Amino acid sequence: MRRALLDAAARVFARRGIEAASLDDVAADAGFTKGAVYSNFGSKDGLVAALVADRTSAYLDLGLEAVEDLDGSMGARARVLGDRLTDASDGQRDWHLLFFELWQRAVRSGDVDDVFRRHRDSLRVAVTAAIEDHVDRAGGSLPLPASELATVLMALANGLAVERMVAPDDVAPDLMGRVLALLVADGPVP
Known part of the structure; x- marks a missing residue:
C-alpha cells in the first residue's frame, strides 16, 4: 500500500503540482481512500x-x-x-x-x-x-x-x-x- 501511494503521489504531484493536488487525488490514483494516506504518512x-x-x-x-x-x-x-x-x-x-x-x-x-x-x-x-x-x-x-x-x-x-x-x-x-x-x-x- 505504501509503495502504491508513493508512486501515485509522484504521478499526481507531477501532473498537478504539489499545492494543487489533494490527498484525495493521490488516494484515488492509488485506489485507496484518503485515510490510507493519513495512516501511512500523517499529512501531505x-x-x-x-x-x-x-x-x-x-x-x-x-x-x-x-x-x-x-x-x-x-x-x-x-x-x-x-x-x-x-x-x-x-x-x-x-x-x-x-x-x-x-x-x-x-x-x-x-x-x-x-x-x-x-x-x-x-x-x-x-x-x-x-x-x-x-x-x-x-x-x-x-x-x-x-x-x-x-x-x-x-x-x-x-x-x-x-x-x-x-x-x-x-x-x-x-x-x-x-x-x-x-x-x-x-x-x-x-
Missing part, C-alpha cells in the same frame, strides 16, 4: 517528505548499481555511469517534474522544504563517498575534489534530463557519459 507534508526520501534513495541506488562491478579506468567507469543514468532518467519524466517543483519550494520557502535540502545534502555525501571509493579501486585521480565532482554530477544529471525532456533529439543519449569521462580523464586540474 509527511507524504512529500517520504516521497523525497524514496526518490533520493532510488537515485542513489541506481548510480551505485550502475558502476558496482565495473573494472577499468575512471573514464570508462564514468562513461558507463553517465550512460546508465541517462537510460534510467529517460523513464522518469514524473520525477523530473516533481524534482523541479520541490527545488522551487526549497528555494522559495522555509521549514516545509528543509526535508528536500537535507536529502539533497545526504545524496551529495553518498555520491561523494561512492566517487572516492571508485577512485581508490581504479587507482586514479580526480580533476576536482570528490565533493565538487558529486555536485557537478548531480547538476549535470538534472540539467541533461530536463534538456532531453524538452528536446530529446538535441541531446545525444551518450552525452552525459562522454562528459563525465572527459571530466575524470586527465586527473587533477592545475
Whole structure:
C-alpha cells in the first residue's frame, strides 16, 4: 500500500503540482481512500517528505548499481555511469517534474522544504563517498575534489534530463557519459 501511494503521489504531484493536488487525488490514483494516506504518512507534508526520501534513495541506488562491478579506468567507469543514468532518467519524466517543483519550494520557502535540502545534502555525501571509493579501486585521480565532482554530477544529471525532456533529439543519449569521462580523464586540474 505504501509503495502504491508513493508512486501515485509522484504521478499526481507531477501532473498537478504539489499545492494543487489533494490527498484525495493521490488516494484515488492509488485506489485507496484518503485515510490510507493519513495512516501511512500523517499529512501531505509527511507524504512529500517520504516521497523525497524514496526518490533520493532510488537515485542513489541506481548510480551505485550502475558502476558496482565495473573494472577499468575512471573514464570508462564514468562513461558507463553517465550512460546508465541517462537510460534510467529517460523513464522518469514524473520525477523530473516533481524534482523541479520541490527545488522551487526549497528555494522559495522555509521549514516545509528543509526535508528536500537535507536529502539533497545526504545524496551529495553518498555520491561523494561512492566517487572516492571508485577512485581508490581504479587507482586514479580526480580533476576536482570528490565533493565538487558529486555536485557537478548531480547538476549535470538534472540539467541533461530536463534538456532531453524538452528536446530529446538535441541531446545525444551518450552525452552525459562522454562528459563525465572527459571530466575524470586527465586527473587533477592545475
